[in-house]
Amino acid sequence: MENNTILKHPTFYAVGLSYKKADAEMRGKFSLDFQAKDNLLAQAKNDGLGTLIVTSTCNRTEIYGFAQHPFQLIKLLCENSLGTIEDFQKVAYVYKNNEAINHMFRVGTGLDSQILGDFEIISQLKNAFIESKSHSLVNNFLERLVNAVIQSSKRIKNETEISSGATSVSFAAVQYIMNNVPDISNKSILLFGTGKIGRNTCENLVKHTKNDHITLINRTKDKAEKIAGKFNLIVKDYADLQLEVQKADVLVVATGAQNPTIDKAILNLKKPILILDLSVPKNVHENVKELSDVTLVHMDHLSQMTDETLENRKKHIPAAEAIIEEVKEEFISWTKARKFAPTIHALKEKLNTIKESELNFQRKKFSNFDEEQAEIISTRIIQKITTHFANHLKDNNTMVDESIEWIEKIFQIETAKNE
Secondary structure, eight states, X not given: OOSGGGOOOOEEEEXXXXXXXXXXXXXXXXXXXXXXXHHHHHHHHHTTOOOEEEEEOSSEEEEEEEESSHHHHHHHHHHTSSOOHHHHHHHOEEEEHHHHHHHHHHHHTTTTSSSTTOTHHHHHHHHHHHHHHHTTOOOHHHHHHHHHHHHHHHHHHHHSSTTOSOOSHHHHHHHHHHHHSXXXXXXXXXXXXOSHHHHHHHHHHHHHHOOSOEEEEOSSHHHHXXXXXXXXXXXXXXXXXXXXXXXXXXXXXXXXXXXXXXXXXXXXXXXXXXXXXXXXXXXXXXXXXXXXXXXXXXXXXXXXOOOHHHHHHHTTHHHHHHHHHHHHHHHHHHHHHHHHHHHHHHHHHHHHHHHHHHHHHHHHHOTTOOHHHHHHHHHHHHHHHHHXXXXXXXXXXXXXXXXXHHHHHHHTOOOOOOO
């Protein structure tokens, strides 16, 4: 006997892990570079999962999408990263339907960020959507949802002060340096890695430290030269890394490597050094702490800093949540209407069929049958009946799925289901 009849309608899920329960090492296991994300999307397509997006940042890795069971999405994540099912079960979360929708709103608007109000995540969500669209893995529901989250993010940024003051991870790093390194404007600073966090850190260093002794090193030198040109900084070859580390008072590591790029072996130090590791996975080996001249600070420590700016931001959470609720309510109303619209359309078609049958009968029965008047009256009655059903389905207290099933059974109609 075939099992097709017992397949349930796909459910919308959010599965993933974040800084809240997963430390940097665990987040590193599940981190996905561009190629891994591309492979995951291709595999999803092959597995018959038609709608999903995947994000992977320093603080979280998540999949949002439709599936028969969340394990389909968890399996995708584990098979394309270094994380295991056992790891996932220890630190991860699974949300479904409205909880998953609510989670995306909070993530995309910075309310769930490690540093409250950090709006970098919204651009990453946009990019994730674009990547999925290139694989034909988005539908109307997901497009509308992402656009609603983007709209919320813009409104919160413009209508509240939750993003006032610069408190991104990169700024937190610079703030730590300024608070812990005396005479910072005259110290030698080396920035290794010029990805997004590296670029932001570089900009904040120039802006806040007034230091013109900043050196950049990147595996791809031309990328470092582009940034250096913008800020009039020094660029050195990757081969000079060990020598430049010896000269530095502060080393900021923001590379995207999967394994540590800085360890005890390359630190032939002549003076104390502060090392800040802003990479996920960690790019500075823990063994550097064996050296007495090394102070190592990781991103997780920076993010735990509670300063006055962050405390002020918390006051604006209720205003941000009110905006989210307003936009989310519009989205939920749209999903409800989208869900029952085919049923109302099919009901109208069914009633029109009954009407035509009855009008044909009356035409034959009465020679003086007023066809025009009968058409007007019956059409108005059908409109009133379908409006009653639509209003019932729109009501917040209505169990939409059950009501749709009830209507379809009574009127013997079938409708195509949307995801």
